[in-house]
Amino acid sequence: MHQLLNSPSDVTVLKIPRKILDEMIAHARELDPYECCGLLAGVNGTVSHHYRITNTVAKDARAVEVFDGADVKQLGNLSDSTKAEVAYFMDPKEMLAAFKDMRQRNLELTVIYHSHTHSSAYPSTTDVGLAYYPDVAYLIISLEHKSAPDLRAYWIKDRLVSQAEFQPV
Numbered sequence: 001m002h003q004l005l006n007s008p009s010d011v012t013v014l015k016i017p018r019k020i021l022d023e024m025i026a027h028a029r030e031l032d033p034y035e036c037c038g039l040l041a042g043v044n045g046t047v048s049h050h051y052r053i054t055n056t057v058a059k060d061a062r063a064v065e066v067f068d069g070a071d072v073k074q075l076g077n078l079s080d081s082t083k084a085e086v087a088y089f090m091d092p093k094e095m096l097a098a099f100k101d102m103r104q105r106n107l108e109l110t111v112i113y114h115s116h117t118h119s120s121a122y123p124s125t126t127d128v129g130l131a132y133y134p135d136v137a138y139l140i141i142s143l144e145h146k147s148a149p150d151l152r153a154y155w156i157k158d159r160l161v162s163q164a165e166f167q168p169v
């Protein structure tokens with residue numbers, strides 16, 4: 001369906017342990033209706049490590065519910081549709097800690113994932129605009145059909161989206 005463009009030449013099919021695929025689905029279900037996010041790292045396209053990252057938007061969105069918006073300036077004033085558009089933002093400190101751990105283990109950032117709780121497993125316009133890593137696959141876990149999570153991965157380079165293949169190992 002999607003033509004494979006600009007994928008890193010030495011990686012044809014990413015390998016992701018089933019255990020990590022299950023962990024990502026569990027993470028998505030835990031945060032539903034908010035989006036989850038995280039990073040996968042490995043060597044040469046074979047994933048070995050999973051880092052859950054706090055979605056600060058989900059945290060703030062919960063704060064909006066708890067505090068009735070009074071103390072939440074940033075997200076409290078956004079419309080629901082805008083909130084959905086900026087539905088995940090990875091905690092920068094946790095990202096740095098994950099990158100440091102990857103360096104220490106000689107691992108490469110391989111996959112950046114997040115969930116879509118009400119839409120298909122395809123990158124939104126915002127997702128494409130925020131995709132800064134052309135050599136990293138973007139994986140989306142769709143919970144549009146709650147009992148049948150759909151996981152798909154993409155390369156996003158210069159705003160061009162192409163399917164990234166992965167296989168459970």
Ligand SMILES: [Zn+2]
Nearest residue numbers: 116123124127
């Ligand atoms: Zn998205």
